[in-house]
Amino acid sequence: MEPLSPRAERARQIADVLRQRITSGAFDDGPLPAEHELGTQLGATRNAVREALGLLRAEGLVERRQGVGTLVVHPKxxxxxxxxxxxxxxxxxxxxxxxxxxxxxxxxxxxxxxxxxxxxxxxxxxxxxxxxxxxxxxxxxxxxxxxxxxxxxxxxxxxxxxxxxxxxxxxxxxxxxxxxxxxxxxxxxxxxxxxxxxxxxxxxxxxxxxxxxxxxxxxxxxxxxxxxxxxxxxxxxxxxxx
Missing domain, CATH: 3.40.1410.10 (Chorismate lyase-like)
Incomplete structure (x- = not known):
């Protein structure tokens, strides 16, 4: 099996951090911060954050709403x-x-x-x-x-x-x-x-x-x-x- 690219590994690591924050209720009152703000908080590039959010969307944990931002689909x-x-x-x-x-x-x-x-x-x-x-x-x-x-x-x-x-x-x-x-x-x-x-x-x-x-x-x-x-x-x- 081919190893993951550093970018993919970084996206996975960011997704793990965001998932933990989501399941602890950090974003229950509104949308997640914007991608650039999450990048600043997590020390990651905007592209890496975008890929991590894509992983969480694929899990059904978050969704993107036009004009609103990224929201938790259902509270855990x-x-x-x-x-x-x-x-x-x-x-x-x-x-x-x-x-x-x-x-x-x-x-x-x-x-x-x-x-x-x-x-x-x-x-x-x-x-x-x-x-x-x-x-x-x-x-x-x-x-x-x-x-x-x-x-x-x-x-x-x-x-x-x-x-x-x-x-x-x-x-x-x-x-x-x-x-x-x-x-x-x-x-x-x-x-x-x-x-x-x-x-x-x-x-x-x-x-x-x-x-x-x-x-x-x-x-x-x-x-x-x-x-x-x-x-x-x-x-x-x-x-x-x-």
Whole structure:
């Protein structure tokens, strides 16, 4: 593979800096500064800044409007990975998270799901699927499996307006303790893309999470497909002994 030209490398580096500033909310109140001003701030040529903005436009992060300038297309919201919190709880202050409940009922899960939940093969579980919106736009598609004793009481609760974590604690009388989380970058298939209102093949986050009660029992196995253009996943990491 041929190495990138110094100009292309510089554009990539500038795009990385601008992306970080955009996702931290630096430009939510108006357009980005003009290209020459960004060049001064970043110690870069105007051409390099223009190429970097082109990279961000290709990502769908910004758009150019005649007579206005370069604008952030959609604000990105931060979801911390260093605390166990539901989506509505994590995004408190950004607006109302609205849930479209697409499925809610008892099913026989795939064997791998039963194993994750520590259940015998063939055990029935509650399956939930919710399309979650913020600001009227799709944010994530959540598929959840819960043991029947945990999930059945939830079916009578406000699944459209409440986070599952809070509902689980209320109905079970037990606190949640921890969650094991793995995040992948995947291409949205036709069904997922249609629900999230993105083009098929668009890169999205696939977050696999297994949540346990405080006593260690696994009670919530879920996969979230999250629009990567609308959410950043953040964590504060502390270095400990090797």
């Amino acid at each position: 919201y931060g979801h911390g990975l260093d605390r166990l919190a539901g989506l509505a709880e994590a995004l408190d202050g950004y607006g109302d998270v609205v849930n479209e409940v697409r499925a809610a009922g008892l099913v026989t899960p795939p064997p791998a799901i039963a194993e994750r939940l520590g259940l015998a093969p063939g055990a029935r579980v509650v399956h939930l699927e919710r399309l979650r919106r913020l600001g009227g736009l799709p944010l994530s598609l959540d598929t959840t499996y819960l043991p029947a004793d945990i999930g059945l009481p939830l079916l009578d609760r406000d699944l459209a307006g409440r986070d599952l974590f809070a509902l689980i604690e209320e109905t079970s009388g037990s606190r949640l303790g921890r969650a094991d989380v793995v995040v992948h970058a995947v291409s949205a298939g036709p069904d997922t893309a249609a629900l999230l209102e993105v083009a098929p093949g668009t890169a999205v986050f696939a977050l696999d999470r297994l949540t346990h009660l405080a006593d260690g029992r696994p009670v919530d196995a879920e996969t979230l497909h999250i629009r990567a253009d609308r959410l950043t996943l953040r964590a504060t990491l502390h270095r400990g002994p090797a």
